[in-house]
Amino acid sequence: MPAASPTYPRGPYRFLNREYLIITYESDAAAIREALPEPLEPDGSNTVLYEFIKMPDSAGFGHYVESGVVIPSLFQGEAVNFTAQMYLDDEAPISGGREIWGFPKKYALPTLNEIQDTVVGTLVYGGITVATGTMAYKTENLLYDVAAAKPKDSSGLLKKLGKTQVNLKLIPDVDGSLAIAQLVGYNLSDIALKGAWHGDARLHLVPHVNAPVADLPVRRVLGGLHFIADLTLPYGRVLFDYKK
Numbered sequence: 001m002p003a004a005s006p007t008y009p010r011g012p013y014r015f016l017n018r019e020y021l022i023i024t025y026e027s028d029a030a031a032i033r034e035a036l037p038e039p040l041e042p043d044g045s046n047t048v049l050y051e052f053i054k055m056p057d058s059a060g061f062g063h064y065v066e067s068g069v070v071i072p073s074l075f076q077g078e079a080v081n082f083t084a085q086m087y088l089d090d091e092a093p094i095s096g097g098r099e100i101w102g103f104p105k106k107y108a109l110p111t112l113n114e115i116q117d118t119v120v121g122t123l124v125y126g127g128i129t130v131a132t133g134t135m136a137y138k139t140e141n142l143l144y145d146v147a148a149a150k151p152k153d154s155s156g157l158l159k160k161l162g163k164t165q166v167n168l169k170l171i172p173d174v175d176g177s178l179a180i181a182q183l184v185g186y187n188l189s190d191i192a193l194k195g196a197w198h199g200d201a202r203l204h205l206v207p208h209v210n211a212p213v214a215d216l217p218v219r220r221v222l223g224g225l226h227f228i229a230d231l232t233l234p235y236g237r238v239l240f241d242y243k244k
Contacts, residue, residue, distance in 0.1 A: 008096040009060040012234045016057035017194070019228045021112055021121045023050045023133045023201045026219040032071055035084045035216060037168050037183070039240060041074045048072075048216050049081070050203055052121030052133055054112040055093075064090035067110035067123040067131060069213055073166075075239060080164045080185070085213060087123055101236045102169020102184045108211060119226050125211035135201040135224035142196040142227075154193055161191050161229070166239065181242035189232045196227035 001007060027048045036042060049070040056063050068086035072079065087108035088094060097103035109124040114137060123131035145152050164185050173179035201224025205214035 008092045011060070011100070012232050013061065014059045014190075014230070014232050015055055016230050017228055018058075018231060019054040019056075019112060020226065021052040021119050021133055021135060022225045023135070023203045024048075024222045024225070025050065025203055026222065027216045028219065031216050035069075035071060036073055036082060039075065040080070040082055040166065040183070043072050043074050043079060045072060046219075047222065050131065050133060050205075050213070052110060052112040052123075058093070061093040061096065062090060064088055064093055065110045065112055066093075067108070067112075067121065068104075069216055070165075071216075075164075075166060075183070075185075078164060080166045082166045082168075084216070085211075087125065087211060099171075101186060102167040102171075102180075102182065104167065106211070119224070123211070123213070125208055128206065128208060130206045130208045130211045131213050132204045133201065133224070134203075135226055136199040138197045138226070139199040140197055142198055143193060154196070157193065157196055157227070158191055161231070162187055162189070167236075178243065182238050183240040183242075184236040185239045186234060186236035189234055190230075191232075192230040194228045194230065196225070199224050199226070 024047055026046050029046050032042050053066040066088040069084045071082045071084050073082045086103050086105045089109055094105045097105045112121045117137050119135040119137055121133040143152055143154050164187055167184045169182045169184045171180035201221055203218050203221055207214040
């Protein structure tokens with residue numbers, strides 16, 4: 001950490017108007033098993049979540065966009081989400097994410113926008129568009145029943161957002177060996193949903209050696225989730241220490 005000008009402040013970190021496009025798809029069981037570090041296990045669904053996230057107001061981190069691969073899995077019988085790959089366009093959350101929680105963050109150029117009747121997410125790495133996700137814009141409201149003019153029950157979505165998230169934290173020592181090798185868990189908190197929609201979606205992944213999102217191939221897209229929320233990212237906890 002630069003003593004004269006720290007790369008990021010101390011947390012916890014509050015995010016306002018954080019916008020997600022999450023596309024759920026079926027993938028290859030063997031590829032999922034290979035992407036999961038033990039003792040994590042596949043949950044048997046053969047599903048992967050591809051995420052595009054826009055963060056316009058992030059305490060200490062500023063304004064940035066992320067994109068990456070998340071795998072639903074099991075840790076000692078508990079259903080968790082493992083972050084397998086992540087790409088973003090801002091130094092502070094790259095450094096903070098890797099150093100604190102062990103997010104597998106790399107620099108790239110993701111975007112998330114509403115273009116006419118479509119929610120569009122892209123990921124560009126080294127000048128090549130390696131991921132493109134699209135979803136129909138606001139076709140099924142998950143928070144409000146327009147016909148009945150009353151709110152819907154959002155407890156299921158809130159429970160999903162509060163699910164334990166897991167990262168593989170690998171930090172090298174001065175001789176190149178691993179100083180830290182851990183599975184780190186955390187749970188988002190103080191979640192306030194501002195809008196949520198479900199709808200048809202499509203996802204296209206392109207093979208790339210330095211952004212291997214296509215290593216978890218798309219067999220069948222199951223649907224898209226688009227939502228906006230305020231939330232807090234707290235510090236994490238060690239679930240499993242490989243060096244011990």
